[in-house]
Amino acid sequence: MKRKKYLWLSIVSVLCVLVLWELVTDVLRLMPSYMLPSPLEVCKAFAYKVSGGVNPDGASLWTHIATSLKIALGGYLAGVVIGVPLGIAMAWYKKVDLFVKPLFDLLRPIPPLAWIPLMILWFGIGYGAKVVIIFISSMIACVVNSYAGIKQTRQVHIWVAKTFAATNLQILFRVALPTARPMILTGLKTSLGSAWMALVAAELLASTSGLGYMIQMARQMGRADIIVVGMIVIGLIGAALSSLLDLLTSRIGGKKTKRRG
Amino acid sequence: MEPAGNIILRCEHLSRSFTTPSGTDYRVLGDVSFDVRENEFLVLFGPGQCGKTTLLNLLAGLDQPTGGFVEMQGEPVHAPSPSRGVVYQTTSLFPWLTVMGNVEFGPASRGIPKAERRKQAQYFIDLVGLKGFEKSYPNQLSGGMQQRAGIARAYCSDPSVLLMDEPFGHLDAQTRYMMEQELERIWRAEKRTVLFVTNNIEEALYLADRIILLTNCPSVICKEYMVNLPRPRNYVDPAFLQLRKEITREMDPTQ
Numbered sequence: 196m197k198r199k200k201y202l203w204l205s206i207v208s209v210l211c212v213l214v215l216w217e218l219v220t221d222v223l224r225l226m227p228s229y230m231l232p233s234p235l236e237v238c239k240a241f242a243y244k245v246s247g248g249v250n251p252d253g254a255s256l257w258t259h260i261a262t263s264l265k266i267a268l269g270g271y272l273a274g275v276v277i278g279v280p281l282g283i284a285m286a287w288y289k290k291v292d293l294f295v296k297p298l299f300d301l302l303r304p305i306p307p308l309a310w311i312p313l314m315i316l317w318f319g320i321g322y323g324a325k326v327v328i329i330f331i332s333s334m335i336a337c338v339v340n341s342y343a344g345i346k347q348t349r350q351v352h353i354w355v356a357k358t359f360a361a362t363n364l365q366i367l368f369r370v371a372l373p374t375a376r377p378m379i380l381t382g383l384k385t386s387l388g389s390a391w392m393a394l395v396a397a398e399l400l401a402s403t404s405g406l407g408y409m410i411q412m413a414r415q416m417g418r419a420d421i422i423v424v425g426m427i428v429i430g431l432i433g434a435a436l437s438s439l440l441d442l443l444t445s446r447i448g449g450k451k452t453k454r455r456g
Numbered sequence: 457m458e459p460a461g462n463i464i465l466r467c468e469h470l471s472r473s474f475t476t477p478s479g480t481d482y483r484v485l486g487d488v489s490f491d492v493r494e495n496e497f498l499v500l501f502g503p504g505q506c507g508k509t510t511l512l513n514l515l516a517g518l519d520q521p522t523g524g525f526v527e528m529q530g531e532p533v534h535a536p537s538p539s540r541g542v543v544y545q546t547t548s549l550f551p552w553l554t555v556m557g558n559v560e561f562g563p564a565s566r567g568i569p570k571a572e573r574r575k576q577a578q579y580f581i582d583l584v585g586l587k588g589f590e591k592s593y594p595n596q597l598s599g600g601m602q603q604r605a606g607i608a609r610a611y612c613s614d615p616s617v618l619l620m621d622e623p624f625g626h627l628d629a630q631t632r633y634m635m636e637q638e639l640e641r642i643w644r645a646e647k648r649t650v651l652f653v654t655n656n657i658e659e660a661l662y663l664a665d666r667i668i669l670l671t672n673c674p675s676v677i678c679k680e681y682m683v684n685l686p687r688p689r690n691y692v693d694p695a696f697l698q699l700r701k702e703i704t705r706e707m708d709p710t711q
């Protein structure tokens with residue numbers, strides 16, 4: 196209710212930025228267009244790239260988006276498929292925890308981007324290096340959140356299950372996992388966000404295609420309009436991915452969360 | 457007076473110590489021995505923090521004693537078992553399951569087919585007075601209703617002994633009074649051996665066939681009372697008040 200009523204506020208906020216932007220560029224000419232292009236110039240550049248223009252970076256916007264999405268989603272999915280079960284196993288089985296934790300604690304503080312030099316040595320600047328980096332960064336977020344989620348399981352719930360003669364595996368699936376569900380979903384979401392951010396950063400440093408590459412090339416060519424187009428597209432896709440995931444996860448267990456709320 | 461019936465649960469010289477963070481031994485249970493008879497309503501009455509939950513966990517098999525042993529029907533108790541259902545002090549319902557999901561949890565763990573366990577669960581849901589709330593989630597229920605669901609859940613795996621740890625301790629006086637009457641009604645409809653822990657003397661006298669008094673740490677049994685008043689009991693009945701006075705004096709001789 197409230198959100199709809201105050202929608203105009205959000206619209207006004209976006210409009211304000213646009214007006215200010217227009218003022219600074221076209222009207223008052225405070226910023227030269229090679230530093231900050233006007234909204235109209237950006238629109239034109241956007242139209243050009245969307246309709247398949249390949250200058251100045253050698254590929255259309257769609258090619259760059261496809262490259263970036265492929266790497267981000269590939270690395271992310273691998274990170275989820277390995278990270279979530281690993282986090283759960285670490286939280287539930289002491290031995291797994293003792294075995295994995297030291298390694299994990301060592302690797303965790305290394306920022307994903309610090310992996311780039313080594314990965315370039317191993318895989319070159321193609322897909323491989325970036326997929327691995329995305330994989331590492333999203334896996335860590337998944338492990339941390341699943342682990343914390345399982346650890347929230349209440350002792351009394353475990354007791355209840357035990358008095359009903361539930362096996363350890365039954366307790367994991369019927370008590371610990373439902374407890375951890377919200378945190379696991381949070382992990383999926385934060386790691387998707389950080390996967391997207393890490394990817395674009397990686398592309399700035401090492402790539403031959405992708406959105407990060409596109410804006411990096413645009414800088415070298417002095418094309419501020421393409422840079423802005425690239426940034427807006429990166430932002431929009433990041434937001435779209437996150438809402439898509441929201442939609443998916445509310446589909447999975449939506450009925451329950453709604454009725455409980 | 458000896459209580460009637462066969463011995464179903466027995467504990468002998470039970471003791472339990474915990475190691476404190478500073479490394480010293482903290483003895484919570486001293487030397488506790490008693491028998492529980494089939495189908496009796498036995499109340500363990502003791503002050504707060506005296507180790508009642510600790511004792512109940514030992515009987516449930518959730519914890520191991522430092523000394524002594526627990527036996528059920530002649531078999532030593534080492535692990536929890538569906539034959540000893542537990543109703544907990546704090547809300548222990550699974551918040552992600554409905555009342556039905558919670559009550560049928562026990563039978564479901566043992567792989568009983570859905571239709572059959574639903575029928576069982578429905579019977580106990582009706583018995584505890586939660587008909588119509590099968591699809592509610594725990595956070596949509598009042599405290600009293602949550603404990604009703606907890607009782608139904610404990611009953612649903614068909615235990616021969618029910619262990620109840622201050623199930624009404626967190627309820628307001630009015631609801632508590634009502635729940636005591638309800639529990640007696642449920643127990644009379646579905647007789648089981650009940651071991652009920654409380655620190656409320658009226659609750660103890662209202663429900664018990666027999667009361668065991670526990671002293672404070674380390675807990676030992678200091679006295680036993682048979683309560684031979686007719687049911688349902690009356691809080692202002694002179695015999696009830698007399699017994700109440702006696703037990704209060706026993707706990708606190710200055711009164």
Ligand SMILES: Nc1ncnc2c1ncn2[C@@H]1O[C@H](COP(=O)(O)OP(=O)(O)OP(=O)(O)O)[C@@H](O)[C@H]1O
Binds near residue numbers: 474475484504506622
């Ligand atoms: N796992 C444990 N480790 C260390 N100390 C414990 C443990 N469990 C219980 N204790 C201690 O034993 C004492 C008795 O605890 P317990 O919960 O059994 O008492 P209680 O009679 O059930 O109390 P309440 O009336 O609050 O329910 C407490 O002082 C508590 O700190």
Ligand SMILES: [Mg+2]
Binds near residue numbers: 508509545621
């Ligand atoms: Mg207690």
